[in-house]
Amino acid sequence: MNNPYLPRPIKIIDRWEESGIDHTFRVENDMNLIGGQFLQLSIPGVGEAPISISDFTDKYLDMTIRKVGKLTDGIFDLQAGDKIFVRGPYGNGFNLDQYKGKNLVIVAGGTGLAPVKNVVNYFYNNMDLVKSFTLIVGFKTPNDILFRDEIKKWSEKINVVLTVDSADESWTGETGLVTKHIAVCDMKDLDNTEVIVVGPPIMMKFATIEFVKRGLAEEKIWVSFERKMSCGIGKCGHCKIDETYVCLEGPVFNYVKAKELID
Amino acid sequence: MAYKVSIKQFNHVLNTLSDKYKIYGPKKIEKKGRYSDTDLVCYKPISGLDEMELNEKSFFSPKEIIYPIRETLFYFTEDNVSVPSVPDEKIIIFLRPCDINGMKRLDTIFLQNGPEQDFYYKRLREKVKFFMIECNEGFDSCFCVSMNGNKTDEYAVACKFNNDNVILNIQDEEFKALFSEGAEEVQHEVEFVEENKVKVEIPPVDKVTKEVFENDIWTEYTHRCIGCGRCNTSCITCACFTMQDQHYGKDNKMGERRRVWASCQVDGYSTMAGNHDFRTKKGDRMRFKTMHKINDFHKRFGFHMCVGCGRCDDVCPEYISFPKCIEKVNEIVKGDSNE
Numbered sequence: 001m002n003n004p005y006l007p008r009p010i011k012i013i014d015r016w017e018e019s020g021i022d023h024t025f026r027v028e029n030d031m032n033l034i035g036g037q038f039l040q041l042s043i044p045g046v047g048e049a050p051i052s053i054s055d056f057t058d059k060y061l062d063m064t065i066r067k068v069g070k071l072t073d074g075i076f077d078l079q080a081g082d083k084i085f086v087r088g089p090y091g092n093g094f095n096l097d098q099y100k101g102k103n104l105v106i107v108a109g110g111t112g113l114a115p116v117k118n119v120v121n122y123f124y125n126n127m128d129l130v131k132s133f134t135l136i137v138g139f140k141t142p143n144d145i146l147f148r149d150e151i152k153k154w155s156e157k158i159n160v161v162l163t164v165d166s167a168d169e170s171w172t173g174e175t176g177l178v179t180k181h182i183a184v185c186d187m188k189d190l191d192n193t194e195v196i197v198v199g200p201p202i203m204m205k206f207a208t209i210e211f212v213k214r215g216l217a218e219e220k221i222w223v224s225f226e227r228k229m230s231c232g233i234g235k236c237g238h239c240k241i242d243e244t245y246v247c248l249e250g251p252v253f254n255y256v257k258a259k260e261l262i263d
Numbered sequence: 264m265a266y267k268v269s270i271k272q273f274n275h276v277l278n279t280l281s282d283k284y285k286i287y288g289p290k291k292i293e294k295k296g297r298y299s300d301t302d303l304v305c306y307k308p309i310s311g312l313d314e315m316e317l318n319e320k321s322f323f324s325p326k327e328i329i330y331p332i333r334e335t336l337f338y339f340t341e342d343n344v345s346v347p348s349v350p351d352e353k354i355i356i357f358l359r360p361c362d363i364n365g366m367k368r369l370d371t372i373f374l375q376n377g378p379e380q381d382f383y384y385k386r387l388r389e390k391v392k393f394f395m396i397e398c399n400e401g402f403d404s405c406f407c408v409s410m411n412g413n414k415t416d417e418y419a420v421a422c423k424f425n426n427d428n429v430i431l432n433i434q435d436e437e438f439k440a441l442f443s444e445g446a447e448e449v450q451h452e453v454e455f456v457e458e459n460k461v462k463v464e465i466p467p468v469d470k471v472t473k474e475v476f477e478n479d480i481w482t483e484y485t486h487r488c489i490g491c492g493r494c495n496t497s498c499i500t501c502a503c504f505t506m507q508d509q510h511y512g513k514d515n516k517m518g519e520r521r522r523v524w525a526s527c528q529v530d531g532y533s534t535m536a537g538n539h540d541f542r543t544k545k546g547d548r549m550r551f552k553t554m555h556k557i558n559d560f561h562k563r564f565g566f567h568m569c570v571g572c573g574r575c576d577d578v579c580p581e582y583i584s585f586p587k588c589i590e591k592v593n594e595i596v597k598g599d600s601n602e
Contacts, residue, residue: 002382003346004381005382005520044510045515047506048506049536234372234377236525237527238505238532238533243559248378
């Protein structure tokens with residue numbers, strides 16, 4: 001009988017700093033993945049938690065992890081060559097076909113950029129598959145900016161708006177919440193536009209409202225939820241919202257469904 | 264055809280069965296109740312009918328037999344992971360129809376929800392055979408009839424306990440062979456409770472709208488509920504759990520991962536990294552639980568989760584009544600549809 005709770009060891013290949021408290025861990029990959037999926041990541045004896053996969057190839061996958069608790073403290077003690085334990089992948093992920101031939105707008109707030117990073121990279125590498133591509137990404141302060149070099153690289157081909165909520169005088173870029181930048185973003189061909197919004201709940205709420213206000217049909221908006229999970233396979237109950245299990249039917253939801261979910 | 268056996272004969276067969284089966288039933292543990300000088304009725308291994316408490320409802324449900332309060336999923340050492348084994352012996356549980364129906368709800372979550380079956384639940388569940396205790400009448404807080412939890416045919420043996428004999432309707436051939444020997448054949452249809460003192464109308468699933476979620480009725484529970492989670496731990500259908508890692512010694516190299524029952528009414532149920540939380544108010548948690556028991560689960564699986572055993576009412580230190588809560592939801596729904 002298959003035991004879905006048993007994690008398997010996987011080797012850390014590399015790790016690097018993204019910001020003071022966010023590090024990306026690159027581990028060996030032997031799974032077939034879809035961008036937006038997550039793993040149950042653990043250190044036996046310390047704990048287990050769902051962590052989204054920020055990017056992947058056949059050989060490796062990246063997880064960008066913020067040091068915020070007991071488990072992530074333990075993960076931050078690990079180095080290249082060490083083993084970490086995983087179960088999964090779990091969740092539905094983003095259906096890339098949905099965005100092909102469309103004007104793609106991705107709005108990401110803070111660590112919310114991690115679960116969509118693979119989608120960004122996919123279309124960055126296949127710009128001919130989309131009509132246009134706008135990426136609006138916001139962080140609290142310049143010090144919180146993740147994937148700095150990649151954002152710079154993306155800017156060469158993608159219309160990138162990088163904004164911070166608050167900045168000191170040395171910051172020369174955009175400021176203000178992502179919603180402000182959605183309001184000015186050039187959106188003409190709404191029938192052929194698909195939008196992905198990922199970030200903190202409050203940011204997703206107001207960002208999606210802004211798009212709807214601008215006349216975009218609700219079914220063209222996609223979001224990804226973060227919830228507490230102990231199993232990832234529809235048993236533990238923690239991620240349930242109404243009759244929906246985020247681990248099974250999500251974490252990626254169409255906004256038509258997402259707006260009906262009341263925690 | 265049913266069989267009438269003496270209590271002595273019944274105990275004799277149980278004794279024979281105990282070679283192969285671990286037998287559980289509701290048992291009174293003296294002086295272990297919540298208050299001084301009170302007893303606790305819960306599920307324990309039994310060896311005979313005289314050990315069973317049949318006049319009172321059990322405080323805890325029998326779910327802990329197949330879904331332990333705390334269960335080790337695996338032990339680990341530096342390089343190895345090992346799954347603890349379970350005893351070979353099979354399991355007989357004496358339980359009431361509502362609890363058999365409750366087990367069906369647990370089966371639904373652990374064996375049907377999601378792409379994979381729960382390894383730990385399944386390996387114990389497969390060992391279990393149900394000996395149904397026929398209810399002569401419901402207890403004061405039962406509302407099984409309203410929840411359709413009063414009837415089932417998923418038993419190996421149905422037992423009607425009389426003062427000096429037991430009448431058995433047997434659906435499992437193994438037990439038929441044992442009990443029929445020397446027993447009197449009698450006519451007996453299995454009886455179920457047809458009416459409870461507590462009756463409640465369950466709002467139709469398609470009528471429960473957002474208005475119910477946003478209604479003021481939940482505020483009352485924010486003030487009354489103390490978030491102790493007893494309603495969850497006593498419930499036969501509550502299936503939630505949280506992972507818990509434990510290491511032995513200081514080097515983190517040996518330890519175990521367990522799962523422990525979780526309660527949607529207790530702080531921390533939805534807390535994520537960075538202390539981000541959902542449903543911080545007790546009223547929102549009560550709404551979450553209520554909707555799961557009488558709405559959400561039905562939307563997903565086609566029948567209600569709550570079976571109306573009434574244990575949540577029995578154990579609540581704040582005397583919160585679940586049927587009353589359902590009634591309030593129903594009033595809102597009816598009010599809405601009248602508009």
